[in-house]
Amino acid sequence: MKPNPTKAVVFDLGKVLLDFDYGLLARRVAPRCRLTAEEFRREVDQSPLLHRYETGLIDDQGFLDAVIGRSGFEGDRDELGRLFGDIFTPIPEMVDLHGRLVALGIPTYVFSNTNAFAIRHIRESYPFYSGFTGEILSFEVRSMKPDAGIYVALENLSGLRGPDLLYIDDRPENVEAGTARGWQAWLHSDPSVTVPRVLDLFR
Numbered sequence: 026m027k028p029n030p031t032k033a034v035v036f037d038l039g040k041v042l043l044d045f046d047y048g049l050l051a052r053r054v055a056p057r058c059r060l061t062a063e064e065f066r067r068e069v070d071q072s073p074l075l076h077r078y079e080t081g082l083i084d085d086q087g088f089l090d091a092v093i094g095r096s097g098f099e100g101d102r103d104e105l106g107r108l109f110g111d112i113f114t115p116i117p118e119m120v121d122l123h124g125r126l127v128a129l130g131i132p133t134y135v136f137s138n139t140n141a142f143a144i145r146h147i148r149e150s151y152p153f154y155s156g157f158t159g160e161i162l163s164f165e166v167r168s169m170k171p172d173a174g175i176y177v178a179l180e181n182l183s184g185l186r187g188p189d190l191l192y193i194d195d196r197p198e199n200v201e202a203g204t205a206r207g208w209q210a211w212l213h214s215d216p217s218v219t220v221p222r223v224l225d226l227f228r
């Protein structure tokens with residue numbers, strides 16, 4: 026067997042460790058908006074507005090202003106911020122995998138296109154998050170996967186390069202950008218495939 030070069034495991038969050046659904050948010054707020062739930066979801070989910078926010082080009086208040094302006098949301102703005110973060114459901118097999126790596130003493134990193142409302146909620150709600158060695162968040166480094174800047178930020182934080190890093194993400198373009206830097210980058214879709222594949226490396 027070839028020696029395993031992995032010195033750290035880099036995790037995407039969304040659809041890897043946590044499932045998310047902007048439909049949940051949309052259904053909660055739509056009764057207080059001039060948009061239907063589906064229209065509201067389209068305003069945020071993978072929208073140019075969310076992309077600007079998650080790149081750190083607008084701040085929390087600027088983002089809420091824009092959402093309220095577009096949707097006519099009539100409720101409390103702090104509540105809207107909280108609801109924005111509360112769209113996640115943990116994926117137990119993957120959270121368990123993370124815990125096993127931590128127990129083995131393997132450094133782990135969060136590597137996520139995300140925003141402050143989401144991270145605040147995740148930190149408060151999911152104890153596994155405190156087990157990470159470090160985190161690189163798009164809105165803090167002002168770069169979103171698959172742009173090179175955020176990958177450089179992870180390399181600098183970890184002090185690791187190329188095949189030292191095992192990276193797991195559900196989006197092909199993000200995985201390709203990792204592969205292009207020489208990382209071991211794996212496309213994730215099914216925990217029943219990813220979990221044994223990762224654990225095999227550390228047997």
Ligand SMILES: [Mg+2]
Pocket residue numbers: 037038039040041194195196
């Ligand atoms: Mg993802």
